[in-house]
Amino acid sequence: MLIKKPLSMGLFLTYKCNAECQHCMYGCGPGWKADWIKLSDAEKIFASVSESIKGLPDNRIGINYGLHFTGGEPFLNFDLLLELTRLATRFNIPSLFVETNCFWCKDEETTEKKLLELKKAGLHGILISINPFILENVPFERTENCIRASERIFGVNVIVYQHYFYQIFKTLSIKTTMPAQRFFEKIPESLYYIELLPMGRTVYKLRHIFQKHKAEYFFGYNCREELFRNWHIHFDNYGNYIPGYCSGLSLGNINNIERLFTEFDTSKFPIIRALCTDIKKLYELGRKYGYDENEEGYISGCHLCLDIRKKIVSQTDRYFELRPREFYLSVT
Ligand code: SF4
Ligand code: SF4
Incomplete structure (x- = not known):
C-alpha cells in the first residue's frame, strides 16, 4: 500500500479543548494534557507536504482544500497559532485557515485584533463551528462576535459551519449557552439537518438518536478507501498521521515522515491490515482480546471499529497504530 502525500490536511495544535462536545470526533476536552505541537515537528510536516497541498484560486478557503489548524481548540494557545501561521506562510502553504469554537471572543475589539495579527502573519481565513453541542459550551454572543470580526478581516474567506444553526440561533435570539437537549426539544426537526459523522464520541454519547444494527450487518465492509485517501487527513500534536476521520488510528509518525510516503507495509500494522480486508477480521482479532458483541447494536461500522479498538x-x-492511547479513554 502507498500513502500518497496529502492534497489537503488539518494540523492539530493539541487535543485539549475548553469544551467537551458530545459529538467530538477526536474526543477532545479539558481533561487532555496541555501537550502542544512542537514548531520543529510542524516544520518537518510543512517541508514534506508544501508541494502536494492544493488550495483554491486566490487562496479562497474550503473544507477539503489547503491546510487548516485545528485540535482541540487552537485559540487556547494564540502565540503558538501565530508562530505556526508564520511558519506555514514561509512554506507558501495555500488556503491556510483556522477552525475555532469562538470561546475566546469575549468582545469584538480584542477578537478583531487577534484575527488581524493572524492575517498579517499570512492566515487566509477562518472556519467558525456552530451547532447545538457547541452551544452547550460557548455563549452564542461570542460566536456572533467572531463572525462579525472575521467578516471584516477575512471578507469572503469565512466559513460558518453549520450556517443552518446560525440562522436558527439568531431567530431564537439566543445569547448565552443552552443545553442541547433543550434546543432539540424546541426545534426537533433540526435533528434532521445536523451533520454528524457516526464516529468518535458520537457513538457513545449520541447513539440513542441512531438506528442500530448487529455486528454482522457491517461484515464484508473494508476501509481501504478511507484509510488511504489523500484529502482531509490530519497530523496530530504527537506527530501521528491520522487517516481521514479515523481518530485513534495512526499510520505512522513524523519522525519517519518521508518513509511514511514511500513505503507502507501493512504486515507491520495488523489492525490496519484487518480494516483494509474486512471489518470482520478486526472483530475476530478483538474476540482474542475478550471483546463481546454489544447487545444494543452499533450505529455504524465506525462504532463497531472503535468499540473493538477500545x-x-x-x-x-x-x-x-492505536494512538494516541489517551484518545481511547476520552471517548466513553
Ligand atoms: S469544540 Fe470542537 S474540538 Fe472542542 S470538543 Fe467540541 S468538537 Fe471537539
Ligand atoms: S470503520 Fe474504523 S477505519 Fe473504517 S472509516 Fe470507520 S473509524 Fe475509520
Missing part, C-alpha cells in the same frame, strides 16, 4: 487498547499496548 477493548484491544485496554488489554495490550502492542499495536503501534
Whole structure:
C-alpha cells in the first residue's frame, strides 16, 4: 500500500479543548494534557507536504482544500497559532485557515485584533463551528462576535459551519449557552439537518438518536478507501498521521515522515491490515482480546471499529497504530 502525500490536511495544535462536545470526533476536552505541537515537528510536516497541498484560486478557503489548524481548540494557545501561521506562510502553504469554537471572543475589539495579527502573519481565513453541542459550551454572543470580526478581516474567506444553526440561533435570539437537549426539544426537526459523522464520541454519547444494527450487518465492509485517501487527513500534536476521520488510528509518525510516503507495509500494522480486508477480521482479532458483541447494536461500522479498538487498547499496548492511547479513554 502507498500513502500518497496529502492534497489537503488539518494540523492539530493539541487535543485539549475548553469544551467537551458530545459529538467530538477526536474526543477532545479539558481533561487532555496541555501537550502542544512542537514548531520543529510542524516544520518537518510543512517541508514534506508544501508541494502536494492544493488550495483554491486566490487562496479562497474550503473544507477539503489547503491546510487548516485545528485540535482541540487552537485559540487556547494564540502565540503558538501565530508562530505556526508564520511558519506555514514561509512554506507558501495555500488556503491556510483556522477552525475555532469562538470561546475566546469575549468582545469584538480584542477578537478583531487577534484575527488581524493572524492575517498579517499570512492566515487566509477562518472556519467558525456552530451547532447545538457547541452551544452547550460557548455563549452564542461570542460566536456572533467572531463572525462579525472575521467578516471584516477575512471578507469572503469565512466559513460558518453549520450556517443552518446560525440562522436558527439568531431567530431564537439566543445569547448565552443552552443545553442541547433543550434546543432539540424546541426545534426537533433540526435533528434532521445536523451533520454528524457516526464516529468518535458520537457513538457513545449520541447513539440513542441512531438506528442500530448487529455486528454482522457491517461484515464484508473494508476501509481501504478511507484509510488511504489523500484529502482531509490530519497530523496530530504527537506527530501521528491520522487517516481521514479515523481518530485513534495512526499510520505512522513524523519522525519517519518521508518513509511514511514511500513505503507502507501493512504486515507491520495488523489492525490496519484487518480494516483494509474486512471489518470482520478486526472483530475476530478483538474476540482474542475478550471483546463481546454489544447487545444494543452499533450505529455504524465506525462504532463497531472503535468499540473493538477500545477493548484491544485496554488489554495490550502492542499495536503501534492505536494512538494516541489517551484518545481511547476520552471517548466513553
Ligand atoms: S468538537 Fe470542537 S469544540 Fe467540541 S470538543 Fe471537539 S474540538 Fe472542542
Ligand atoms: S470503520 Fe474504523 S477505519 Fe473504517 S472509516 Fe470507520 S473509524 Fe475509520
